[in-house]
Amino acid sequence: MTPVLVRQHLPHAGPASHADLGARARDWSEIQERMLVPLYEAVHERLETGPGTRLLSLGCGSGLALVMAASRGAALTGVESSSPARLALARERLLGESRGARARVDVRLTDRLPMERPGGRTSAYTVVTAFEPIGRVAGDTEELTASLAAATPLARRGAPVVLVGWGPPERCATTAVLRVAAKLADQDRGTVRLRPAVRDDLEEVARRAGLRPDGSGRVACPFGYADLHSALRGLLSTGLFDAAVAATDQAQVDKELTEALHPYRRSDGTVWMPNVFRYLIARTP
Numbered sequence: 418m419t420p421v422l423v424r425q426h427l428p429h430a431g432p433a434s435h436a437d438l439g440a441r442a443r444d445w446s447e448i449q450e451r452m453l454v455p456l457y458e459a460v461h462e463r464l465e466t467g468p469g470t471r472l473l474s475l476g477c478g479s480g481l482a483l484v485m486a487a488s489r490g491a492a493l494t495g496v497e498s499s500s501p502a503r504l505a506l507a508r509e510r511l512l513g514e515s516r517g518a519r520a521r522v523d524v525r526l527t528d529r530l531p532m533e534r535p536g537g538r539t540s541a542y543t544v545v546t547a548f549e550p551i552g553r554v555a556g557d558t559e560e561l562t563a564s565l566a567a568a569t570p571l572a573r574r575g576a577p578v579v580l581v582g583w584g585p586p587e588r589c590a591t592t593a594v595l596r597v598a599a600k601l602a603d604q605d606r607g608t609v610r611l612r613p614a615v616r617d618d619l620e621e622v623a624r625r626a627g628l629r630p631d632g633s634g635r636v637a638c639p640f641g642y643a644d645l646h647s648a649l650r651g652l653l654s655t656g657l658f659d660a661a662v663a664a665t666d667q668a669q670v671d672k673e674l675t676e677a678l679h680p681y682r683r684s685d686g687t688v689w690m691p692n693v694f695r696y697l698i699a700r701t702p
Contacts, residue, residue, distance in 0.1 A: 441654045442502030446479035448642070448651035453548065456636045456694050457482040460579050463634065463698070464544055466491050473542040473571060475564050476549040477526070480507030487511065492523040494542070496530055504528055530567055541573035545701075550694055551618060552583040558622050565626035569701050576701045578628055580619045584635060584693030591640060591690050594652065594677045601661035601670060619697035628699035640690040648678055648688040 466472065468490035477483055477495030486493055493511070497504040504526060511524045525531075535541035545568055551557040565578060572578070586592040620630050642648035649671060652658065661670050681690045 438500070439502045441656075442479065442500060442506055444650045444654035445503060446481070446506045448647055449640075449654050450479055450481045452640050452651075452692075453638055453694070454481070454485075455638050456581065456696065457485050457548065459634060459636045460546065460548075460696055461485060461489060464577055464579070466544065469543070471540055471543045473531075473545045473568060475530075475545065475547040475568060477504075477507055478549070479503045480510045480526070482546065482548050483507065483524070484510055487524065491544075494525040494527070494531060496527055498528050501528065530564075531571060534570060535573070541576070542568075542571050543573060543576055545569075545572050545576060545578040547579065548581050550581045550583050551622070558618055562622050562625045565622070565628065569627060572701045574701060577631070578623070578699045578701060580622060580697045580699065582619050582695050582697075584695050588691070588693040590681060591692050593680075594674065594690070595657065597670070597673045597677045598658045598661045601665050601673065603664075619695065623697060623699040626699075627702055629702070631698050631700045633695060633697045635693050635695050638692050638694050640688075640692055642688040644686050645675065645678060645682065645688060649674060 460466075464470075466486050466489045470486070470489070470491035472483075472486050472491045472493050474483055474486075474493065474495045476499070477497045478500070480495060483493050483495050495504075495507055495511075497507060508526050511526060533539045545565070547561060547564065549561075551561055561580065565580075569578070583589055619633070623630050640648075640651070642651060652674065653670075658670055658674070678688055681688050683689060
């Protein structure tokens with residue numbers, strides 16, 4: 418949720434220790450991030466990501482989508498400005514000692530958008546991705562619009578730009594769970610609000626960023642967990658429950674989230690929630 422759900426943390430959600438943020442980033446990378454693998458695969462397949470691809474990933478998180486692109490031979494730049502802990506995990510995955518020398522040349526991970534404009538020794542990006550789904554937090558479309566507008570000059574003309582949003586609420590079982598976050602956070606009028614997804618969110622963001630919509634798709638991304646404890650850790654790692662914790666406390670959020678997950682628990686103890694995500698491919702001017 419990040420923000421898959423997805424949001425590492427929300428403004429006004431209260432302070433958290435480095436240890437807490439590190440543990441939550443690890444939960445994100447080990448439990449929650451993999452829920453979007455079908456989406457990453459669908460996009461890489463549709464765009465034919467490969468050795469000729471120069472990819473710019475906005476909000477790259479702990480880098481799973483980049484690992485998948487690297488396996489196809491793409492050159493990568495990942496930007497993760499909201500979570501140093503997730504960025505550190507991405508560096509472990511992509512720049513660790515087990516990676517070869519060539520991979521390190523072709524991978525760049527940073528906490529800010531590159532400043533170099535195409536020209537001379539700097540090649541333009543051929544693909545831009547923003548895999549963090551919008552459509553659940555008030556203000557998330559404005560943040561994405563600004564990021565895309567800043568990134569567009571770095572890409573070649575007509576390059577595909579991928580935006581992602583939640584599917585229709587009736588096709589996303591996690592919607593019921595997110596109502597817990599909205600209900601509890603509403604007790605604190607100063608927190609960021611969750612909001613319902615709007616059908617044309619992605620197209621509106623693309624147009625405001627000066628991009629031209631050019632096709633879309635939907636991908637089933639069920640959230641499956643080995644047990645209730647893993648489900649709690651995974652969902653809380655998204656940051657979408659931060660405001661609820663700040664408005665009440667962790668114990669209250671855990672209790673109500675456990676109750677909301679009850680319909681999705683199977684007889685073997687696993688938790689399974691079907692979800693659909695939508696992606697839009699837009700083009701740079």
